[in-house]
Amino acid sequence: MNQKLLDRLNDLGKHLYSMEDSIALLALGSCAETSRMDAYSDLDFFVIVKEGTKQDFLNDLSWLSDGVEIGYTFRNTVDGYKVMWKDGIYAEFAIFELDELPSIAFSPGRFVFKKKGYELSNIPLKKIPQLSQNELDFALNEILTNLYVGLGRYRRGEVLAAHRLICIHAVDRYLSILDLLQKPTDALLDPFSLDRRFEFRHPESIVKITSFVKEPVQVLSAAQALFSEVQNLSPINPTIAQEIKKLL
Numbered sequence: 001m002n003q004k005l006l007d008r009l010n011d012l013g014k015h016l017y018s019m020e021d022s023i024a025l026l027a028l029g030s031c032a033e034t035s036r037m038d039a040y041s042d043l044d045f046f047v048i049v050k051e052g053t054k055q056d057f058l059n060d061l062s063w064l065s066d067g068v069e070i071g072y073t074f075r076n077t078v079d080g081y082k083v084m085w086k087d088g089i090y091a092e093f094a095i096f097e098l099d100e101l102p103s104i105a106f107s108p109g110r111f112v113f114k115k116k117g118y119e120l121s122n123i124p125l126k127k128i129p130q131l132s133q134n135e136l137d138f139a140l141n142e143i144l145t146n147l148y149v150g151l152g153r154y155r156r157g158e159v160l161a162a163h164r165l166i167c168i169h170a171v172d173r174y175l176s177i178l179d180l181l182q183k184p185t186d187a188l189l190d191p192f193s194l195d196r197r198f199e200f201r202h203p204e205s206i207v208k209i210t211s212f213v214k215e216p217v218q219v220l221s222a223a224q225a226l227f228s229e230v231q232n233l234s235p236i237n238p239t240i241a242q243e244i245k246k247l248l
Helices: 003-017 056-059 100-102 136-156 159-176 203-212 215-234 238-247
Strands: 022-027 044-051 072-076 080-085 090-097 110-116
Touching: 003 022, 003 044, 003 110, 044 056, 056 090, 090 100, 136 159, 136 215, 136 238, 159 203, 159 215, 203 215
Parallel strands: 044 090
Antiparallel strands: 022 044, 022 110, 072 080, 080 090
């Protein structure tokens, strides 16, 4: 556990609790599951505020710097910021009013505090889009079409575009079915990013994935490895298979 991070979060919670217009501080990610909080973690949280006060919190970040000065700020969304205190602690946060929460997709978190008089336990949460696939055929066909289009771009000379389609998008599709192909460990799945903790969930697949993810100049090698894997997993439509082989 990273005690420095946890202390900063708790101090922030105490300060926010003292503010009249705050309702709750919701810790997310490893801030919610503190057993995962290590030396490389950062702070992720939502601040929930009273109706009509959101812009005040967004426009004046002095509530963040109680005790330690903020050294870097970047407003990356309409709802929040990425920030770093001068002691090196990094955070990403968003601010919402109570009635906005049902429209926000987020993983269950941990309340650092929530004030009495506000109903927060039964808010209907927006469903997180499913990244993992239950249909093997769908993902494999996505991979095949990514390979075909990507290889065409490579042969045209668009090496970077080819690399993105083959080594990123097609590999994402492969990650989406990995739980169908082999039983994962109990390492936590990140519903927003399937590459997070992949090495811990599927350690036996590290070498295989490495063969799919190459430098741009090695994109043909990556495409061949991924195409071979698809062939091993399922019969392939002969028409698209023939065209991929030509491009390879």
